[in-house]
Amino acid sequence: MTNTAAIIGGGVIGGGWAARFLLAGWDVRVFDPDPQAQRKIGEVLDNARRSLPGLSDVALPDEGQLSFHDAMSDAVDGAIWIQESVPERLELKRKVYQTLQEHCAPDAVIGSSTSGFKPSELQGCATRPDQIVVCHPFNPVYLLPLVELVTTDLNGDDLPARAETILRDIGMFPLRLTREIDAHIADRFLEAVWREALWMIKDGIATTAEIDEAIRMGFGLRWAQMGLFETYRIAGGEAGMRHFIEQFGPCLSWPWTKLMDVPDLTDDLINAIADQSDAQSGMHTIRELERIRDNNLVTILRGLKAQDWGAGQVLNVRDRNSTALAASLDQVADISQPVLTVHRAVPLDWTDYNGHMNEARYLQAFGDATDRLMMIVGCDADYIATGGSYFTAETHIRHLDEIHAGARIRVETQVLNGAGKKMHLFHWMYAGDRLLATGEHMLIHVSLETRKASEPAASVAEPLARLADAHAKLPRPEGAGAAIGVR
Known part of the structure; x- marks a missing residue:
């Protein structure tokens, strides 16, 4: 069942929250009386769709459904998270909470994006003060992970704990403040x-x-x-x-x-x-500046991700918790078919001066697919630590079509040979049903001590042979064994 979030106020921050929830697979219901709200949020979503998926090395969930509503009562229907991002006027916020609590579920989280007010001030005059917490994000909300989560004793333990879990699930970092203070910490x-x-x-x-x-x-x-x-x-x-x-x-x-x-x-x-x-x-226009900012942030965050440090560590934790790709042969649904070895979006930093994914990144994607296949047959970090691994001896890539930043790609892999010291793989890269490239890779098992060819251990040889036998019934891939030639 898809979760639902209500966004009350669709300005810069509210639009960022809408994008964050929507791209995390939530249905999003928006209330904002501004007649330009749909256009503004649509432009924010365009930027988020272009940049956010590239932070992950696994595909994000399918987008939820976005809807706009003329009344707050309709917007909060079925919502388990309500994010208030109306102007910074205390009386306005309190009036909004009164209306929300007349119509929302009693156990829904009501988070405020306020940058200045303490939660005790927001809870004043509320029907259910325990339902209201501060969830102060930073712009752009769909990229920056920090959320200052500020509560009071009235909130108890259950609601803040649920709020933390939800925020982490959508890829954010909730910083739980132990004491409330005007403007919180970061501001x-x-x-x-x-x-x-x-x-x-x-x-x-x-x-x-x-x-x-x-x-x-x-x-x-x-x-x-x-x-x-x-x-x-x-x-x-x-x-x-x-x-x-x-x-x-x-x-x-x-x-x-x-x-x-x-x-x-x-x-x-x-x-x-x-x-x-x-x-x-x-x-520069504002939109151009936003895109420049997003490009820079994605590059910084992916750099931190490669080092498993700071905000990059948050992204890696989310990737590791993904169950999209098999980690062992037992997790492959149907070994008689090519195995899904990569499923991700093309990051901004994978594109070149032509505006499409550069040739080195095709190799990286196929290299990642090879690494996943090795893991599936048991050649994982633990096995490599015992002194055995596979080295690539030869690679042939055919570039058949172009692909751009933000697009979702997948790689499917067929084992052509898994006997003895050899691992002969053929990869297909797709965007939807469109074939983008193929990669053929010959690998040789080696002893990491002697750096020479060696027979793999049974823990790897047997799963690899089993997969190769299953794939032997498949047609030989078009282009397998081909070399560069003039047509």
């Missing part, structure tokens, strides 16, 4: 940097472009993968954090900052910021 850091930046501009010390370069070319990249305290711990050298604090702690009393004082947002200051920002970024 307080952002506001501190924002205030200092305003003063630098007002005092003529720096421009908007200089400030942004200082962040994105330096500490912003460090913060993205290690945060504040781990970064400073490393800065302390072998002596660690204590040395860092002893060395740099006195600087905190120096008159470097004006963070305790906020400049008045006069017309002159507002104009200076706006003019500088126009000069810095005005050559």
